[in-house]
Amino acid sequence: MALEQFRIANVGHVASDTFRLFFALKNPNGTAVDLGGYTGSWQVRVRPESSTTVASSTGQNPNATLTIESPASDGKITISTDALTTPGLYYYDVEIVSAGGIRDTIARGHIRVHPEVTR
Numbered sequence: 404m405a406l407e408q409f410r411i412a413n414v415g416h417v418a419s420d421t422f423r424l425f426f427a428l429k430n431p432n433g434t435a436v437d438l439g440g441y442t443g444s445w446q447v448r449v450r451p452e453s454s455t456t457v458a459s460s461t462g463q464n465p466n467a468t469l470t471i472e473s474p475a476s477d478g479k480i481t482i483s484t485d486a487l488t489t490p491g492l493y494y495y496d497v498e499i500v501s502a503g504g505i506r507d508t509i510a511r512g513h514i515r516v517h518p519e520v521t522r
Contacts (some may be wrong), residue, residue, distance in 0.1 A: 413512040419519040422458075422487050426497070426509060428478040435478035440502030443469040445482050447495045447514065457493055458486040469497065480509075490518045 416422050428436035445467060447458040458467040460482070467484035482497060496511035 410510045411512050412510050413515075415515045415517060416487055417519055418488050418490055418516050421483055421485050422514070423481060423483040424497075424510075426480040426482075428480070428509065435476060438471045438475040438478055438480070438499070441471060441475070441499050443471060443480060443497065443499040445469050445495060445497040447484070447487065447493045449491070449493060451494045458484040458495075487514065487516050490516050492516075 410426075412424065414424065428438070430436055444459075444461045446456045446460070447467070448456055456462070459465055460467045460469045466486045467482065470481045470483075472479040472481060480497070480499070487493065493514045493516065494512075495514055496508050498506055498508050500506045
């Protein structure tokens, strides 16, 4: 995969909502990246260097998901979690791994979680 896929995506989120982000990965020539055989994961932390995750799609108790949408040849990924319930600033990144073990970070940034107004 080309390095052009890397994105910095800083986003806002309301604490009571399900957090979702969508990615459509493209090759340099504009065609979709075929994600057949790929796996992926993503994590959210209070600080990038923190040893504790707020949300994670991996580990013993995952509370987030990363879905490679079908068909994988369309290059589409969805990440989601319901774990972002406390207002504040959080950091995340999204990684995919090819069948050959090549790891690529496709996005990173921060998530500003805002308090809910409508109850």
